Amino acid sequence: MPSGLIALLDDISMIAKLAASSMDDVGVAVGKAGTKAAGVVIDDTAVTPRYVTGLSPERELPIIWKIARGSLKNKLLFLLPGAVALSAFAPFLITPILMLGGAYLAFEATEKILEAIAHDHHAEKELLQADTPEELEDRQVAGAVRTDFILSAEIMAIALNELDGMALPQQAAALGLVAVAITVAVYGVVGLIVKLDDIGLHLADRANAASRAIGRALVRVVPKLLKSLSVIGTAAMLWVGGGILLHGMEELGAPAIPHMVHDAAHSVAEAVGGGSIGAALEWIANAIGAAIAGGIVGGIIVLVVKQFHKKPDDQVAAVH
Structure with missing residues (x-):
């Protein structure tokens, strides 16, 4: 066999080995990223069912399918390219963008809580103003996909953090696998719950x-x-949004409030002697601290938004 052909076959064999090694690396990275993002995945699963509650039973699975498609589109067409581009060219923007998303989640959750306390059913009235069942369905799907975008951004950011040091093609492949696996898992579970x-x-x-x-x-x-x-989903948005804000403050060099929350949670764990009970209480304390932070930020945003977005009833009352 000519020596040139032998050399070519050796090169092909080496490339194949490198490719196999790269796929192994991607697989390991996907596993680590999925584990790290598990908390947000659970929140995503808790949030989604409220968008189909009260709608026609025969439309539940089609609606979930629409939301799942929107979620996959969010992740693969927008978040994945954006995450890879930011990682390559402007990594310093990742944290501020995530904090904006966290603030939106905190605002949406706080608004729902305040409306429930005040017995304000304005959001439900707006939905009921839909002219057709199809329009109502489209509004619900749009709201779910909008919330999913923020939660998916956090999932992809957590995953990206676990892929630090990998080449861009490997990062893209791993993020794509994470996106598909998490979407299938979340909406598969949601579909089972609602049926x-x-x-x-x-x-x-x-x-x-x-x-x-x-x-x-x-x-x-x-x-x-x-x-x-439905209640857990609203609470999840609040503590995830607050958690994103606290983590962002720490990343941006303002660790005082995040450290205060962590220290308080750690003190709670130590008070019961640590162990599994202490770990559980520490997690709960951290979640409560994040929810309080989210509630403060969300409440401020609600007050600001209300100044610029008066409801029709408020405008009529102001005239009289």
């Missing part, structure tokens, strides 16, 4: 006594679960 009552009705009609008992239990529990997830 649990239908599964319960199906089981309740079975001949087997155990199946009927499980079915009846699901029919009773699922509406309460969905209502709880």
